Amino acid sequence: QANVTVYGVADGSFDVVRVSNTAGNAAGDNDLGNTTRVSTNSSLIGFKGAEALGNGLTAVFQYESSVGFDNTGGIGATRDSFVGVAGGFGTVVLGNLTGPTRALGAALDVNAGATGIGANSALLGKLGGYLVNTTDLAGSYPGAAPNTTTNCARSSTCTSIFDTRWKNAIAYVSPSFAGLSVTAAYVANENKAFQGASAANTTGYDVGLKYANGPAMAAVTYNAVSLGQTFAGGSKQADVSDFRVGGSYDFGIASVRALFDHARADHAGIGGKITQNVFGLGGTFNVTPAGKLLAQVYLARDLKVDGSDAKDSGAKLFEVGYEHSLSKRTMLKAVYAHLNNDNNARYDFGINAVGINPSTAVAGLNTAGATIQGIQLGLRHSF
């Protein structure tokens, strides 16, 4: 049938991960020795179509879902899913959308599909583990001091609010003028509370300006979210935002890329202003026509709370990997990732977390400051 195309990616890997050196515990306490698992790394299936309407207009739709085929995850419309119309004026879509901020983080990641344990979403925009996961009220934004909580179960996705798709969103993507394009997304305040009830009113926007011309790409994005709810410990409306600027250059045999990320929260539970900078650098090198080396380093600096440094609240992420293409649609890959938390930090992998989570840890033992390592050996197949 011509009206709909079924497509997807099956990306499976065998992982060995470990956690060690948790700060302040006796040797070995609260560590996780070598643990094996099968990961499905953002595998997906989608249904999409486009219909030419005449006059240069096109109707477009897409239902795309993650598939956790290692442990029977459900199929929904959990990834970019939308309906809309495209024409000379650009494209307008409604649905569950990746905004320009999340898109820039993924575009500058060195991993195929921006997935796996080495993905830069481990550090980007998290504000010390403070702003993790979903963009709606169902998300839990811890109200206590930064770094005291994360909510990432083992093998879960543990990305920041800015690196999560927007629900109930409408977006406009402009045409490209001399390589320049603009994207603007608005998120509806569907959860707005009744008058007199606690003031939930999550809404936001996400805008980006992008330059793409041959081998060069550069972009700047800004994502602002009014969480609207009163956090524990705070009496005011919480506002959070993320600013990113970055770019890449493709030399053919090699590529380089760099990213700066600045996250900020106001009144998000502890009353004041919290900010954090994250810097990243990555590159790839084609050692053979079918073989590509990749590496990236990301550095999350200490948080600043009302301008003062929150000591030892940052982390570092190192990744090296190798991809061997068996065809245009299929590759083997091997990755080593190393996430080094400062003594008060609890960062975890963004995709396939290890579970640095106070709620599942051994009672009485510290979960901060852990070193997380892992290797992934896998196969990625697109269809």
Added chain:
Amino acid sequence: QANVTVYGVADGSFDVVRVSNTAGNAAGDNDLGNTTRVSTNSSLIGFKGAEALGNGLTAVFQYESSVGFDNTGGIGATRDSFVGVAGGFGTVVLGNLTGPTRALGAALDVNAGATGIGANSALLGKLGGYLVNTTDLAGSYPGAAPNTTTNCARSSTCTSIFDTRWKNAIAYVSPSFAGLSVTAAYVANENKAFQGASAANTTGYDVGLKYANGPAMAAVTYNAVSLGQTFAGGSKQADVSDFRVGGSYDFGIASVRALFDHARADHAGIGGKITQNVFGLGGTFNVTPAGKLLAQVYLARDLKVDGSDAKDSGAKLFEVGYEHSLSKRTMLKAVYAHLNNDNNARYDFGINAVGINPSTAVAGLNTAGATIQGIQLGLRHSF
């Protein structure tokens, strides 16, 4: 592959909805000011097939699912899904089915796909918000006096038990004789309780007689459900039923349609007999070859409890809309809907409810008598 067809509808709209004038509260209390949202209006994806078996027999199957692509709803077999066989004798199917009563309500609705905030399912068969949602035991049928509870979360589907698909159903559809056809569905009592346990035993049937000949259609349906459980406040088995009669005529450039609905409950929590009548009238008018105006009015009369009028327990629904076809498969649409509750009523939109729900309202404030309004601007694309 010839054996299976992938098909569906992507129907996305940008809505602004509001709630006001709740009865007996101070001005503005428990109101919901203008609230934006993206709605996906019964969007769906399905997989279906038919195999000619010889001798005029055909095997048929269909797995059809709603897709809430504004907020990542899962894909299942949540809409009409079945396997069966068709032949000269008619069609027999087993699965999750729309019976003739629900089908008649939808057929006489003026909206494409009978969906959106103006759909007639806002009022049909609800018996004052008493009989909402699922047909199995998991459904919650409030046991207290009519109108004291509804269970419809914001943006949820909030239709009556008679306007919900039957689970565990088997149905027969006759061939058409001179335009006349019969449909009969039976619902299995899969949840029947063990002897000695509380007497759950939900079962029912749904029958319809339909005349369709060129521009004219008329039908009468009757749906009876034995809920079999003891409701709070009642000691007897609850039985509910719904009778509908209606028809439509298509003049080509315009169409008219009318529907009468009579719902009844015996021993459903408050001991006696509750009945309610709903009347509806709708029409469409093609202002241009691609442009269609539509409008409908539905009126839910006061409930009668043991023959006595339950004052101010009805509601009125008004809808006007415009559809502009971009192609045979794609249209733009704009709709305004206005639901006016009587002072003791808590009706809500049937598709994409606003959430007139005591459990989520401001404590101490009344939720009855509200006026609910909304506009939807959207795109509907079939594939």
Added chain:
Amino acid sequence: QANVTVYGVADGSFDVVRVSNTAGNAAGDNDLGNTTRVSTNSSLIGFKGAEALGNGLTAVFQYESSVGFDNTGGIGATRDSFVGVAGGFGTVVLGNLTGPTRALGAALDVNAGATGIGANSALLGKLGGYLVNTTDLAGSYPGAAPNTTTNCARSSTCTSIFDTRWKNAIAYVSPSFAGLSVTAAYVANENKAFQGASAANTTGYDVGLKYANGPAMAAVTYNAVSLGQTFAGGSKQADVSDFRVGGSYDFGIASVRALFDHARADHAGIGGKITQNVFGLGGTFNVTPAGKLLAQVYLARDLKVDGSDAKDSGAKLFEVGYEHSLSKRTMLKAVYAHLNNDNNARYDFGINAVGINPSTAVAGLNTAGATIQGIQLGLRHSF
């Protein structure tokens, strides 16, 4: 599109089931009289593909899901779902997999798709209802004496841990040498606990040797699982295993098959060693070119606890059925199944259980020793 194939099975039946003769209760108490239901018997939909990579290599993937289309079950990757690569060396896949032990049980079952109320999974490997369902920590393995608990809701799948797919698995299937092939699967210990926490560490392997040559098939399999958790009532790590040997011969007009199953648990809650043997025999006979009779008998012997017989802890399963093919892809089928529990046993159907479950039974009444019967009349269509 050539890259992906959509396929599946729609298998719907109308069932009448009953439960009677529960041990020790007054006549009729805790019985379930004739109850009707629609069952969807392991119906499924899948997406799969294969890509030739050159050099005899092939990339393969499959996302396969059950579809409970009688009651709107979600679509996921709940059945065999994997990505991998095949070549002269054999096949390696990662994902959610059927190991050789489960595969042998299904291969020797007489039912199409090894599904329905007569399936041999009602008795195989259950160790007296002790080891039911999922292979991960989310599974609940009752800690008390055998037979005191099962956790099977009505109409649920109620198969043993050994007859459930492995999550987080990696498997190798060898090429066939003169009819002989080997399968080996390993299951990752993804749920391993942090050091100092309770010692969850589920992991296991499943190996099989199979001979298949023309009409003859024979296989031996061994599946060992370290549950790693401390069961209620036990202080040691629990280990469970299952050994199977069986075979079949196809005479063309008829077939015969036999299976021996030996399940064992060490320290699984009650401290000692529990073992059980199950014997099965089945056959089919083609009475016409399109009509096939089928029958099977399975006998679960009493458990042995630390070498002593646990009296009246076994069960017997009898099934007779008839399949009438309407085409290569579509058949009608009729089945009668009879499960006779010993006085202390609580076996239930493996597919579409009746719900012999202490938690849902009438308080104070016994649930052991019941006789469970059912008939299924259905249609099975492959696409």
